[in-house]
Amino acid sequence: MNLNHNKAPSDGGPVPSIGRPEHLGIASPFGGDARAPMDTLARAGLSSASLPLHTIESENAEAVAGWLENNPQRHCVIFWQSPVTALAQAMAEGQAPDEALAEWTARAESVLAAVRKNRRRTTLIESTLAQANPGALIERLNQRLDLSLAMPTHSPGTHEEHDPVELLIAERAVVTNTQARRLAQELQATSLPLGQGDEDLLPDSLTAWHGYQQHGNTERAEAERLRAQNRELRQEQQKLKTQIDELKGKADLSQSGEYQDLKEENDLLLQQLHHVQEELESYYLGSRDIQQKYDKAEAERKKLKRECNSALQRADVLQKKIDSMRASRSWRLTKPLRVGNFLKRKRAK
Incomplete structure (x- = not known):
């Protein structure tokens, strides 16, 4: 099953035309990596194709169904994200x-429910393939x-790189979920066929292993450094203990002050070793806590x-609405009325 290997259904010749729509909506209810293909459409001239264009900003899939229901004469292009890519990103x-x-x-x-009711009014595009x-x-x-x-x-184009281990975990999670597999297959079957990408998104086992090794290099290096320090300290402790045993074997120092001094020195060294x-343990735990805080902050x-x-996109949409209203004929025709009302209010003050 092709869940997301940067592949699409095989090309079967030109896509049948459903005719040029009078108004076009673009939605990305899955979020993810749809910005790059949407930018590609903008550079290709979609925004200046003498075709009224509306961007459905919400990532709520139900917003797409609502837009289609409220605009029965309009067509919607829907970018969707494959489950493997979505899980790896999450x-x-x-x-x-x-x-x-x-x-x-x-x-x-939610998206498929809307598409099934409006098959000729919707076009599904898998965003990773489009990118x-x-x-x-x-084309x-x-x-x-x-x-x-x-x-x-x-x-x-290229696609966003994901951690190989996370990709394999994501693929396994999707493969073992019957509902997700069924939905992914239906979305792929309904989408525009875009051919195959330059390389598969999912890594082979060797690449995943190298990724796993690289991911754990820092932790393993730190653990090895701490183990090496611990070995050195233990060796030093053993050396001191051997020296004491040799001294004790040469003479009976149990009654002398020299033995007491050596014992106190050994005890002091043991205390320093424990300290x-x-x-070292506190440093190791602290470094792990810092990493967790960094991950959370990131x-x-x-x-x-x-x-x-999202806020910038909404502000852009509102600005476009204001500009459109001010450029409308009704706004120009009602200008004398607004000026008159302003003068009346000014005289009233």
């Missing part, structure tokens, strides 16, 4: 795979919607970045 941000898969399944169910194959994206969208978007002239061991930073990007 795990990188600190979310548990079972929780992320449950969220993806709920979104997929990896910008030329195929433009297939032109064929389906009878558009004339310009083919990209920049270098071939150093405690400091996840919070990513969350704030997403919220900031």
Whole structure:
């Protein structure tokens, strides 16, 4: 089963056209990596194709169904994210795979419910494939919607790199979930065929092993350094103990002050050894706590970045609405009325 190996269903010739829509909506209810293909469409001239364009900003899948229901004459292009990519990205941000898969399944169910009711009014596009194959994206969208978007002239697309181990865990989680597999298959079967990417998203076992080794190099190096220090301290302790035993074997110092001094020195050294061991343990635990705090802070930073990007997008949409209203004919025709009302209020003061 092809869950997300950066592949799409095999090309079967041109995509049948459903005609040019009068109004087009673009949605990305799964979030994820849809920004790059959406930017590709913008550079290809979608925003200036003499076609009214509306971006559905919400990542709530139900918002897509609501938009389709409230706009029965309009067409919606829906970018969706494969479950493997979604889980790998969620795990990188600190979310548990079972929780992320449950969220993806709920979104997929909602999107597919809307698509089944509006098959000729929706176009599904897998965002990772679209990012990896910008030329195929433009070509297939032109064929389906009878558009004339310009083919990209920049270098071939790529896809976001994910941790190999997280990808394998994500694939395993999806493969063992019957509902997720069924939804992924239906989404793929309904999407525009964009061909194959330059390379598979999922790593082979050797690549995953190297990724795992690299991921744990720092922790293993730190643990080895602490073990080496501990061995050196133990060797020093053993050396001191041997020296004491030799001295005790040469003469009976039990009644002399020299023996007492050696015993006190040995006790002091043992205390210092225990103190150093405690400091090493405290340092190790502290470094692990710092790493956890860093991971938490990094996840919070990513969350704030997403919220900031979402706020900027909403502000852009509102500004476009204001500009559109001020450029409308009704706004110009009612200008004398607004000026008159302003003068009346000014005289009244």
